Amino acid sequence: MTLPSGYQRLEISTEELPAVLAEEVELHWLNLFERCEPAQRAWYQTFSASDCRQQLLTAFACSPALAELCARHPAWLPELILSKEIETALPESAWRDALRRLCAECDNADALAKCLRDFRNRHWLRIVWRDVNRLATLEDTLRDLSALADACVDEALTVLHQQLVAERGEPQAADGTPQQLVVIAMGKLGAGELNLSSDIDLIFAYPHAGSTVGASRSDDNQAFFIRLGQRLIKALDTRTPDGFVFRVDMRLRPYGQSGPLVISFDALEEYYQNQGRDWERYALIKARCIAGDRDEGERLLTQLRPFVYRRYLDFSAIESLRDMKSMIQREVVRRQLQDNIKLGSGGIREIEFIAQCFQLIRGGQEQALQALQLQVILPELANMAYLPSQVVDELQQAYRFLRNTEHAIQAWRDEQTQQLPDSGVALTALSVAMGFGDDIEAFQQCLAQHRERVATHFANVIAPPEVEPSVQHLSNNRWRAMLDDLDQDKVRDTLVEAGFGDDATEAARLLVALLGGASVLRMQNRGRDRLYDFLPLILEDLCEADSPAATLLRVIPLIEAVLRRTAYLVLLIENPGARGRLVKLCDASPWIARQLSAQPVLLDELLDADSLYTVPEKAGLVSELRQRLLRIEKDDLEAQMEALRHFRLAHVLKVAASEVTGSLPLMKVSDYLTYIAEVVLDAVLDIAWQNLVDKHGSPVPLGDDQRHFLILGYGKLGGLELGYSSDLDLVFLHDLPSDCVSDGDRPLDAGSFFTRLGQRIIHILTATTRLGALYEVDMRLRPSGNSGLLVSSFTAFSDYQHSQAWTWEHQALVRVRAVAGDEILAQKFNTLRAEILAKSRDILVLRDEVVGMRQKMRDHLLSASDKNAEFDLKQGTGGIVDIEFMVQYAVLAWSQQHPPLTHYTDNIRILESLAEQGLVSAADTRILIDAYKAFRSQAHRLSLQEQKGLIADTALGTEREIVSRFWQQLMLSP
Structure with a gap:
């Protein structure tokens, strides 16, 4: 390799940096020199020998992204050092003033994009340098990052608004008052707590309806502001050779991605008043107007405050936040995010939840709890005696440590992540950035202590109380004795004595096969111990089932499915209620048992009986799914698809559980599955x-x-x-x-x-x-x-x-x-x-065609079961399809004279409409509806038993005769 002229090695000692980082820093130093002008090289050589040498080494070691910025823009660091900007936090006004001067020279979108990105990158370099060298406090770093984002959004909006006014005219209200877009920041930016590589959550709104004036082409205000919002997002979010300014996330707006990009104040207030969910209250805690008409923005937030903070003590917030945390914990498990210092146990999110729990419960009465910043809220909780001072001190210390760790992780590659590196150079750099040098173990121990304290305090405040481990039944001894001497005949005899009945022989065979199989023999001791702790408990619980042996046969595939993930066995060992619900559901339905065996992750749903047997209304389903998807990066299609599947599986399980326990009638079952x-x-x-x-x-x-x-x-x-x-x-x-x-x-x-x-x-x-x-x-x-x-x-x-x-x-x-x-x-x-x-049709021709199609279906689809003393609920004569065809014929035949027949799409309400129109007597309608419900109810029960839709030929005879009689009268009579 040909070295640049004047190049001198840094010759880093082990006292200055660990060896594994020294080599990386040398490469960054060489890369920098290759891109410098001679005068810049001389400056860097002098700087590397100055009192600031250690700062340079630490910055390059802990942030390759910073080193690369220095190489791409060699003049930036000298400018920051010589101007002394690197030494202090900047006042809020300085950000906007500096960026405003730069933006004034931008005459097109490309120039604005480059100006914004250079401004962001130059200050990102400055902020990271100060942060990793501890020249700045955590508060300084959060304040600077938030001020940087505020300035970029506000100045970009100002420039783009002026450009769009020149094209489309100025938006005005009906009374002629000029209108501006209002940009509301949510999340970390809203609270002024932005991290090094965060995206920014925004909501766009405008005060009043109206239209633009002063241009040859006029737009209504919403169209104008949608166009402006699109340009603003493009200016900030689009990746160019200079990177992006900030990733913009608009999914917190009303109706999410399906909602309009910009919404009026009236529409926004109406949405939160009529459709706002608990999680949206949680999100609005941190809402702040950062750009546009700030006076109007404050007016809007004042209007929304009653939605966020209730006048009364709102203890329902605990359950809402608990549910949100439960959903996050499941995501952590599914996506293996245990080492995520934000979402994992004892992470940043749990500290935030503790504070926000008190804010939502008491914020309506204690205005001091309406502050945006977490570090303002925590001391107030001690001042008001809601939390002990020691707890608050530990939470504050943990928060500072975790946020500094988060920044160090993100400084490494300027990536939006909170995942701890598992090894290598990145982990060493993290340890150095956190002040532990190359003592990685000491850093990890300190981190673990903070997370453990947070998890404990979180559990005391918000987490549901843990169920005490089950006390072993005295009769468990017989099961343990049976498992110790795994002879198939003895196993069968023990099962028979316990009341497992006629299927005990098959249950014994499968149980012995399971425990003697290769999967169990290959298990590690810890996993096998869990299995043998679990089996006596589940066997004893099975004694309470209506069909113990049959239920055991259904549970064994589930046990086989979790042999490699015995944490599920621990869940069932430590939660007798969940275990009891498992037995109850598997006893009632082999279909449910198969679903749980295929997807053991659904065992989580058994923990909460109230949730398991309660199916949300459609609005609740919408809100829950939206929350799940909001926690996923919008371009992560794989994670979105997994979230959708888990959502559907979980709620279909709840519907089935509610049906088999009798808490949900047939019509509601179909409604919820459709929702x-x-x-x-x-x-x-x-x-x-x-x-x-x-x-x-x-x-x-x-x-x-x-x-x-x-x-x-x-x-x-x-x-x-x-x-x-x-x-x-x-x-x-x-x-x-x-x-x-x-x-x-x-x-x-x-x-x-x-x-x-x-x-x-x-x-x-x-x-x-x-x-x-x-x-x-x-x-x-x-x-x-x-x-x-x-x-x-x-x-x-x-x-x-x-x-x-x-x-x-x-x-x-x-x-x-x-x-x-x-x-x-x-x-x-x-x-x-x-x-x-409602088209005019020849009734006789229509009837012949419908009857002919029904006969074709019967000939093609009806199985030979009718000849074997079985009745096909769907296709059999006098069954479900006969009712459906009569309903369809009636709608096509009579809608021209009776338009209300077209209003509904479900058979029952169409039948009711036929009665209302006087086309079928009310008594006959009720008889048909009852028959239809009887057929469908039987079909549902058979489905949950994983049986075909066939019943004994003598079953439901009255209902079949009624339907056949109606068919004869309506479809075959002259």
Whole structure:
């Protein structure tokens, strides 16, 4: 290698830096010299021999990102040293004044982007230098980083607002008052506690409706501010050769990604008043106006304060925060984030939760608890005697240590992470940055002590009380004796004596096979001990089951599934309630047992009986899923897909648990299973849309907050009759003209965009991951079936339904609903559906076609079971499909004279409409509805027992006779 002219090695001693870092620093030093001018080289040589030498070594050792910035911009560090900026924290006004002068010279978007990035990077270098060398306190670092972000957002907004006014005119309220965008910062930036590599959570709002004036083309205020918001995000978030300014996250706005980018104050206040969730209260604790019209921003936050802080003592906040923490803990386990100093046990998030718990409970009465900064709140908790002074001292010390550790981790590569490095150079650098030199063990011990204290205090304040370990039953001795002498005959005899009945022989065989199998023999001693501690407990609990042996046969596959993850056994050992619920559910349903065996992560759901047997309403499902997805990086599709799958699995389990225990009736079961699917579809559409827009831009004209895309649900989804294993019959529509083109760097015409959107939605739904597929999807009901376009335009769909669709396709249209997407397009579809269903038809021809289609289905789908003294609940004569076909015939035959028949898509409400219209007597309607419910209830029970939809030929005879009689009268009589 040819060394640069004048290059001198640093010759770092082990006293100055550990050897593993010295070599890295030498390489950074060489890289710097290769890019310096001669005068700069001389300065660096002199500086490296000055009293500041150790600062240079520490900064280069602890932050390769800083060293690279110095190499890319060799003049920056000399400027910062000579101007003495490196020695002190800057006043808030200095940030904006300096950036304003620089931005004044920017005459286009590219110049502004470079100006902002250079400003950010230069000050990031300064802040990191001060932080790793402990020239700054933690408070200095947090304040500087937050002030840097405030300045960048505010000055960028000012420049972009002026440019857009020149193009589109000035936005004004109806009374002529000029309007400005209001930028609300949430999270760490809102609290003035930004970290070194954090993204920034923002909400955009504007005070009043109106339109722009002063330009040849006028926009309404929302369109203007949406355009301005898009430009602001692009100026800050887009990665260029100079990097980005800050990653911008807008998902905390009302309705998340599916909501408009900018919203008026009135709409924002109405949203929080009518739809705001507990987690949104939690988020708004740290809300702060950082840019735009600050007076209006403060007015908005004042209006929202009653939503955040209740006038009364609100102890429900404990449960809300506990639930949020529980969800985070599950994410930590699933994503193996135990070494994450933010989310892991005893991490930063737990300290924040402790403070915010008291804020939400008492903030309405104690205004001092409405402060934004955690380090202001904690001392107040001691002053008010809500927490002992020692606890607060330990939390403050831990917070400072953890936040300094977080900054040191992020300084390494300027990456948004809180994950501890597991070994190597990065871990040594972290130890050095934290003041422990190369004594990594001492650093780790200190960190562990802080986390342990935090976890303890968190448990005392917010975590649910731990269940005491179960006291062993005296009768466990017989089970331990049985396991010590694992003879199959003796095992069978013991099971028989305990009441395990006729299946005891098979249960004994499988139990002996399990314990003598290779999987158990290969287990480490600790895991095997857990297994042998667990078995006596579960066997004793099984004695309380209605069918102990059958239930044991269902539990054994679950035990086999967790042999490599015996933490699940510990969960069941230490939580008798969860273990009892496991036995109860597996006793009631082999389907539930198989779900738990396939996905043991669902055992977490058994810990809380209230949660397990309580199914949230749809709004609660929406809120919960949104919280889960907000904790995931918006470009991490794999993690989003896993979160969606876990959400669905958990809530379907809750529905099944509620059904088998009798707390949820049949109609509610189908409703909730349908709600779950709708909420998932809505989130999948959001994710797929955002993914595609990131790549290709949006095809929707600016200022239009509709997506012009609709997902239709056919069949059981459309009729709100989903079962546990139902697939989704879907059709996709769009209504953008074909000449619309997306506005990204890789533009697509509207047709291609929506086709790719449909493909991405199907991929997210059907891809098999660690947690399986979300749903099986059937797209064959779209126009022209499998040979048709994946996404139809609304015009083409309408033309097809009017002129080409078969009668059976109009039958299918009876049970179709818009389940996700554009509300305006959904209204258009509803109008079209009603129009098609109410077409004039020849009643005799229609009846012949419906009867002919029913006979084809019966001939093709009805099994030979009818000949074997069994009745097929769905396809059998007088069964479910006969009722469905009669309902569909009635809607197609009579809707022209009776339009209300088109209002509903589920069979029961359509039957009720027939009675209301005087077409069927109320008594006959009730009889048909009762028969329909009886069939479906039996089908649900069989599904949970993993049995086919077949019953004895003598069962439900009265109901079948009634349906057959109605079929004869309506469909076959002259």
